[in-house]
Amino acid sequence: MNKLQTKAEQRLIADYYDNLTNTFGQRISDDGRERIQKAFEFANSAHAGVKRKSGEPYIIHPLAVAQIVSSEMGLGATSIISAILHDVVEDTDYNLDDIQNLFGEKVSKVVDGLTKLSDEITAQHDSKQATNFRKMLMTLSDDVRVILIKLADRLHNMRTLDSMPLPKQLKIAAETLYIFAPLAHRLGLYSIKTELEDLSLKYKQPETYNQIVFRLHSQRERRESMIDVFVKPIQEQLEKEGIEFTVSGRLKSIYSIWNKMQTKGVSFDEVYDLMAIRIVFKPKPNVSEKRQCFDILSLITDIYKPKPDRIRDWITIPKANGYEALHVTVMSPQGKWVEVQIRTERMDEVAERGFAAHYNYKYKGVQSPESELDKWLEKIREMLQNPESDAMEFLDEFKMNLFSSEIVIFTPKGDMINLPKGATVIDFAYEIHTDLGNHCIGAKINHKLVPVSYVLQSGDQVELLTSKTQSPDLSWLQFMTTARAKSKVKQAFKMDKKMHLEKGREIIENKLKEHKIKPSSDTLKKLSSHYNLSNKDQLYAHVGMGFIQIDDLESILKTRRENKLAKYWKLSFGKNKDEESELELELPKTQINKKNTFLLKEDPDETNYTLAKCCQPIPGDNVLGYMTSNNHVIIHKRNCPEANKLMSQQGDRIITAEWTNFKKRSYLTRIKINGFDRVGIVSEVTNIISKQNNINMRTVLFDTHDGIFEGDLFIYIHNLDDLNKLISRLMKIKGIDTIERIEKIEN
Numbered sequence: 100m101n102k103l104q105t106k107a108e109q110r111l112i113a114d115y116y117d118n119l120t121n122t123f124g125q126r127i128s129d130d131g132r133e134r135i136q137k138a139f140e141f142a143n144s145a146h147a148g149v150k151r152k153s154g155e156p157y158i159i160h161p162l163a164v165a166q167i168v169s170s171e172m173g174l175g176a177t178s179i180i181s182a183i184l185h186d187v188v189e190d191t192d193y194n195l196d197d198i199q200n201l202f203g204e205k206v207s208k209v210v211d212g213l214t215k216l217s218d219e220i221t222a223q224h225d226s227k228q229a230t231n232f233r234k235m236l237m238t239l240s241d242d243v244r245v246i247l248i249k250l251a252d253r254l255h256n257m258r259t260l261d262s263m264p265l266p267k268q269l270k271i272a273a274e275t276l277y278i279f280a281p282l283a284h285r286l287g288l289y290s291i292k293t294e295l296e297d298l299s300l301k302y303k304q305p306e307t308y309n310q311i312v313f314r315l316h317s318q319r320e321r322r323e324s325m326i327d328v329f330v331k332p333i334q335e336q337l338e339k340e341g342i343e344f345t346v347s348g349r350l351k352s353i354y355s356i357w358n359k360m361q362t363k364g365v366s367f368d369e370v371y372d373l374m375a376i377r378i379v380f381k382p383k384p385n386v387s388e389k390r391q392c393f394d395i396l397s398l399i400t401d402i403y404k405p406k407p408d409r410i411r412d413w414i415t416i417p418k419a420n421g422y423e424a425l426h427v428t429v430m431s432p433q434g435k436w437v438e439v440q441i442r443t444e445r446m447d448e449v450a451e452r453g454f455a456a457h458y459n460y461k462y463k464g465v466q467s468p469e470s471e472l473d474k475w476l477e478k479i480r481e482m483l484q485n486p487e488s489d490a491m492e493f494l495d496e497f498k499m500n501l502f503s504s505e506i507v508i509f510t511p512k513g514d515m516i517n518l519p520k521g522a523t524v525i526d527f528a529y530e531i532h533t534d535l536g537n538h539c540i541g542a543k544i545n546h547k548l549v550p551v552s553y554v555l556q557s558g559d560q561v562e563l564l565t566s567k568t569q570s571p572d573l574s575w576l577q578f579m580t581t582a583r584a585k586s587k588v589k590q591a592f593k594m595d596k597k598m599h600l601e602k603g604r605e606i607i608e609n610k611l612k613e614h615k616i617k618p619s620s621d622t623l624k625k626l627s628s629h630y631n632l633s634n635k636d637q638l639y640a641h642v643g644m645g646f647i648q649i650d651d652l653e654s655i656l657k658t659r660r661e662n663k664l665a666k667y668w669k670l671s672f673g674k675n676k677d678e679e680s681e682l683e684l685e686l687p688k689t690q691i692n693k694k695n696t697f698l699l700k701e702d703p704d705e706t707n708y709t710l711a712k713c714c715q716p717i718p719g720d721n722v723l724g725y726m727t728s729n730n731h732v733i734i735h736k737r738n739c740p741e742a743n744k745l746m747s748q749q750g751d752r753i754i755t756a757e758w759t760n761f762k763k764r765s766y767l768t769r770i771k772i773n774g775f776d777r778v779g780i781v782s783e784v785t786n787i788i789s790k791q792n793n794i795n796m797r798t799v800l801f802d803t804h805d806g807i808f809e810g811d812l813f814i815y816i817h818n819l820d821d822l823n824k825l826i827s828r829l830m831k832i833k834g835i836d837t838i839e840r841i842e843k844i845e846n
Contacts, residue, residue, distance in 0.1 A: 103147040103148035104147060104148075104156060108156045111155070111156070111159065112143065112156060112158055112159065112162070115158075115159055115162040115163065115166075116139055116162060118166060119135075119162055119165055119166045119169060119179075120132070120135075122166060122169040122170035123169065126173070126175065127175065127176055127179075128176070130176075131175070131176030131179075132176075134176055134180055134202070135176060135179050135180055135183070137201075137202075138179075138180040138183045138184055138202060138206075139162070139183055141184070141187075141201065142158060142161055142183050142184055142187055143158045145187050145191040145193055146158045146161075146186070146187070146190065146191065149190065151259070151262070152262040152263060153259055153261075153262040154262075157186075157190070160186070160255060160259075161182060161183045161184070161185060161186060162183065163255045163258075164182045164183075164185065164248065164251045164252050164255050165179045165182035165183045165251075167182075167251035167254055167255060167291075168182045168247065168248055168251045171251070171290065171291060171452070172247055172251065172288070172291075172452060172453075173452050174244065174247060177205050177206060177209070177244070178209070178244045178247065178248060180202055180206050181206050181209035181210055181213065181244065181248055182248050182251060182252075184198060184202070184206065184210050185210060185213040185214075185248060185252060187210070188210060188211075188214045189214050195207055195210065195211055195214075198210050209244050209245050209248065212245035212249075213245060213248060213249060213252070246282065246286070247286070249279075250279060250282065250283055250286070250288065250291060251291075253275060253279045253295065254291055254294065254295060256271060257271070257272070257275055257294075257295060257298040257299070258298065260272070260298070260302055264694075265755050266693070266723075266753055266754055266755050267750075268302045269302065269303065269723055269737070269746055269750075269753055269755070270746050270747075270750030270751075270753050271302075271750070272298070272299040272301075272302040272303045272746075273299070273303065273742070273743045273744075273745075273746030273747045273750070274746060274747035274748075274750060275295050275298070275299045276295075276296065276299040276300075276303070276743060276747075277743055277744060277746075277747035277748075278747055279295055280292050280295040280296045280299065283295055283453075284420065285419070285420055286420060286453050287418075287420035287421045287422055287449065287450070287452075287453025288452070288453040289422075289450055289451055289453065290451050291453075293352045293354070293355075296352060296354035296355070297352055297353045297354050299354070300353060300354045300357055301353075303737055303738065304357075304721070304737060304738060306721075307357060308353060308357075310367075311353050311356055311357060311367065312353060314367050315350065315353070315356075315373075322348075322350075322373075322374060323348075325374075325431065325433055325435070326348040326374065326376065328431075328432060328433075329376065329431050329432065329437060330346050330348075330376060332402050333346065333376075333378070333398075333399060333402060333439075334346060336398050336401075336402065337378070337380075337395070337398070340394075340398070342380050342381075342395070343380060343381040344378055344379065344380035344381070345378075345379050345380075346376060346377070346378050347376070347377050347379075348374055348375070348376055348377075349374070349375045349376075349377050349440075350373065350374060350375075351370070351373050351374070351375065356370055356373065364837070364839060374437055374438070375437075375438040375439070375440055376437060376438070376439045376440070377439075377440045377442070377447075378395060378439065378440065378441050378442070379442050379443070379444060379447045380395065380441075380442075380443060380444070381443070381444055382443045382444075382445075388414070388443045388445070388446070389414045389415065391443070392414055392424075392425045392441050392442075392443070393425065395425075395441050396410075396425050396427055396441055399427065399429065399439055399441075400427065400429065403429035403430055403431065403437075404429060404430050405427050405428065405429050405430075406427075406428040406429065406430070406436060409426070409427065409428035409436075409438070410425075410426070410427050410428075411424075411425070411426035411427075412425060413425070413426070414446075416507050416515065418505060419505055419517045420453060421449050421453065422449065422450050423442070423446045423449065423450070424440050424441060424442045424446055424450065425440070425441040425442075426438060426439070426440050426441075427439050427441075505517050505518065505519060505520065506518055506519070506520055506522065506555060506556065506557035506558075507557050507558065508522075508527055508555055508557075508558075508559055508560075508561055509558070509559070509560040509561070510531070510560075510561070511560065511561075511562045513560075516530055516531070518530060518555065518580075518581065519580050519581060521554060521580050522554070522555050522580045522581060523551065523552055523553060523554055523555065523578055523579065523580060524539065524541065524542045524549060524550070524551045524552070524553045524555065524561065524563070525539055525551040525552070525575050525578075525579060525584060526555075526579055526580050526581045526583075526584045527542075527555060527561055527563070528542075528551075528563050528584075529581065529583055529584035529587050530581065530583060530584070531563070533587050535563055535565060536571070536584060536587055536588075537569070537570060537571050537587070537591065538565040538566055538567060538569045538570075539551055539563055539564070539565055539569065540564050540565060540566045540569050541553075541564045542561050542562060542563050542564055543561075543562040543564065544559050544560065544561055544562075545559075545560070548564075551575065552575075552578045570591070571587070571588045571591040571592070572588075573588070573592065573644065573645040573646075575588055576588060576589075576645075576646065589644070589646070592644045592645075598643070599639070599640050599643030599644045600636060600639045600640055600643060601639075601643070602642075602643035603638065603639030603640055603641065603642035603643030603644070604639045604643075606642050606643065606649065607623075607626070607638070607639065607642055607649060610649050610652065611652075614652055616652075620635075621729075623635040623638065624728065624729070625655065625727075625729065626638055626649070626655060628727050628728050628729070629655045630647055691707070691726065691730060691732065691754070693726065693754050696754075696755045696756065696757050697724045697732055697754050697755065697756040697757070698756075698757055698759055699718075699722075699734065699756055699757065699758045699759060700759050701718075701759065701760070701763055701764055707730070707731060707732060708724065708731065708732040708733070708734055708756075709731070709732075709733055709734070710733075710734050710766075711733050711734060711735045711736075711739065711741065711742070713735070713739060713740075713741045713842070714735055714736040714738075714739035714741065714742070714842045715766075715767070715768065715769075715842055716734055716735065716736045717766040717768055717816065717818060717819055717822065718758045718766070718817065718818035718819065719758060719818045719819025719820055719822075720736050720758075720819055721736065721737045721738075722734050722735060722736055722737060722756050722757075722758070723735060723737055723742060723746075723753055723754065723755060723756055724753070724754040724755070724756040725742070725745050725749075725752055725753060725754075726752045726753075726754060727752075732754070732756070734756055736842075739842075758818075763817075764817070765795065765815035765816060765817055766815065766816060766817070767797065767813060767814075767815055768813075768814055768815075768816045768822060768840065769811070769812065769813050769814075769840070769841040769842075770812050770814070770822075770826070770838055770839065770840050770841065771809065771810065771811055771812075771837075771838070771839045771841055772784065772808075772809070772810035772812065772829065772835060772837070772838050773807070773808070773809055773810075773835075773836050773837045773838075774807070774808055774832075774834045774835040774836045774837075775806060775807060775808070775834045775836065776803045776806050776807060776808040776834070777833075777834050780808065780832065780833075780834050780835075781801050781808075781810070783832050784799075784810065784812075784829060784832065784835075785799060787825070787828050787829055787832070788812070788814060788825065788829075791821075791824070791825055791828065794814055794815065794816050794817075794821060794825060795814065795815040796812065796813070796814050796815075797813040797814065797815060798811075798812070798813040799811075799812050799813075800812075822840070826838050826840075
């Protein structure tokens with residue numbers, strides 16, 4: 100052990116290394132063990148004396164990553180060695196040549212893919228995060244193990260995120276949720292994907308996370324009792340049939356419970372499939388696994404009545420990441436819906452360990468479906484070879500390829516094509532061949548003509564129709580879903596870049612002229628920043644090609660100081676058109692310290708922050724700040740999708756923000772009310788709003804049909820506390836069922 104380490108540290112490191120070697124089993128040969136020992140001694144010496152933020156010796160991190168790679172992914176010696184060495188080149192004096200000389204070319208290539216770029220060689224206009232991510236993916240063409248070790252690295256960082264400052268926590272959690280969790284899902288690493296999602300929610304929205312954990316914990320005994328009663332008759336029947344099996348109850352993940360509450364607009368108690376029962380069995384030889392799974396399904400539905408629309412067959416058509424299982428939702432004796440998952444031991448290992456197990460079985464000669472993963476990796480390589488896209492554009496396109504909800508489409512000859520849910524005819528055309536996409540004019544589905552914008556349904560058999568005179572159309576970008584299709588259309592329009600640049604310059608200069616604004620470098624920089632573009636040439640090109648429309652110049656460029664009377668006048672009576680054309684572009688030059696929490700003050704002369712239109716935060720909301728290149732802060736709600744994207748791509752510009760005491764100004768907020776219609780209910784709603792202090796109505800819209808009413812209310816409110824009090828009072832009105840705050844204000 101190293102002299103720079105205390106005895107306590109040496110014992111801790113030895114324990115971590117022993118835990119790692121205990122995961123090897125028969126999988127790692129004696130030669131592999133010797134190479135791993137050599138890598139450990141080398142890395143331990145290289146990192147000696149260096150501590151993590153938590154105070155632990157740095158070598159603990161690579162050892163923990165190696166353990167995830169070994170025990171949770173089932174990878175071999177080369178991956179374990181690469182995991183142990185993954186930070187050596189970046190953090191010590193050793194270089195890639197040293198790694199290659201000591202451990203060989205394969206390990207050297209994987210370590211190279213895992214090594215972050217230094218500040219000096221990062222392009223200024225690209226997000227460092229996005230550039231690093233692109234570089235990491237470039238090694239895919241050589242070795243996919245880079246991605247798997249990177250996921251293990253991210254998982255351990257998330258498990259130890261407590262020691263990081265809050266802005267760093269938010270950035271890492273958002274990046275994890277935006278890219279790494281979907282990536283784990285795409286590679287079939289279910290357990291890792293679930294843990295990454297749960298940990299991201301824990302740091303992004305700690306109160307919500309803790310509430311769900313508390314609710315799950317408080318219902319634990321009742322849940323376990325219900326499982327015992329539910330499982331007993333199934334176990335008895337399986338034993339009678341002589342089937343070798345294990346049955347386990349699996350809770351829905353905290354993130355998926357939260358996600359269902361958000362997407363379905365339901366409470367915790369209304370999430371009906373909190374629990375899943377998993378049956379994993381040892382298949383009998385000489386009988387197809389699929390048939391045995393369906394036999395067990397039949398046995399279960401003889402005991403419990405199934406939900407007709409909740410039978411999922413992932414065996415006949417496996418998911419794109421290799422997942423196979425039968426799912427059925429049945430009614431329990433307590434009147435609750437329970438999901439039952441049926442898998443063989445092989446299917447279970449592939450489901451939990453994903454990529455590694457999938458390929459292990461493939462190479463052992465066990466029947467395995469043609470890997471969609473190979474096709475997906477090929478698409479990523481294709482994207483990486485496109486020199487036109489910058490890192491930010493690439494990251495967006497890559498994210499689009501991480502679709503988790505899939506549909507299966509059939510060609511006229513019966514070949515299956517996997518596409519994301521929501522894919523259109525034109526997406527399907529480009530998926531098959533670029534020329535088919537470029538010349539597509541529509542399709543025939545069930546002998547019926549449909550346009551290129553038609554949204555496909557799983558199971559559709561599509562016959563594409565083409566014309567030699569057809570060419571790619573910019574309007575297609577508005578309804579396309581896949582990154583491949585979008586990039587092909589963009590490529591077609593990038594052929595004559597100079598023409599698009601000139602066209603874009605002309606459009607922007609004319610727009611600015613309409614508002615009597617000079618096209619100064621500050622103005623163009625501000626416009627580029629607003630659309631997340633790197634420079635004015637990119638702005639001109641995007642506008643010239645029609646990718647973005649320059650509109651709402653007032654809100655993009657206007658930062659002039661306003662007095663209290665002007666603000667009150669605008670809030671109460673609308674904007675003055677003459678004022679709107681006077682755009683003052685100078686921003687305050689006061690430097691903002693990113694390390695300190697940014698305090699949001701209710702000062703009518705305050706011009707160093709604005710509230711994001713995408714999520715419309717109000718005082719009291721959990722928020723963060725995004726610093727623009729002009730030292731201006733845009734305030735987003737923490738759970739805003741746009742903020743999530745910014746944190747994942749430009750985390751170095753994210754700062755923590757807090758409201759101070761807001762009592763004077765009012766903020767436009769929108770709420771939707773649903774309930775059962777009765778005489779006088781609208782009057783009761785408006786009376787409560789008008790009588791509550793500090794709240795004014797701008798617009799109240801009510802619609803009734805078949806005894807149900809829907810209300811859409813636009814109100815001016817001071818803060819979240821006032822809004823919650825209002826909602827609480829409105830919920831007491833007889834007949835009101837739900838009240839929901841809507842982030843999109845435009846009416």
